[in-house]
Amino acid sequence: MLTVGSVVLGVSDVQRAAAFWTATLGYVPREEIADDWVVLVPAEGTGVQLSLGLSETPVQELPRVHLDLYAGDAADQAAEVERLLGLGAQRVDWAYYPDDADFVVLADTEGNRFCVIDTGRP
Structure with a gap:
């Protein structure tokens, strides 16, 4: 296995x-x-x-694989997003958010996309 x-x-x-x-x-x-x-x-x-x-390959604008980082609830998610921005992450202008998105798309210091997920939703 x-x-x-x-x-x-x-x-x-x-x-x-x-x-x-x-x-x-x-x-x-x-x-x-x-x-x-x-x-x-x-x-x-x-x-x-x-x-x-x-x-040396370029960062993918729409990566097929990415990391999901879990936060406990919306308040934790917001706090973590701010902390990560302070560490050098950047917000990504993501055109594909659904109306009720439980995730925020960020990019690390290298441009790699990842999401911070609000896991407190049902």
């Missing part, structure tokens, strides 16, 4: 991306950060790893 070992993001600056994602998720580097690769792991316990690999 297979399991997900790591989600991999292509980045143009591994150090910058590692700084953003460690602050965002409370993760730590599994080993020393190299110029072209790092694997980030939860500081406490187990969980999905996030690997950052040097990439």
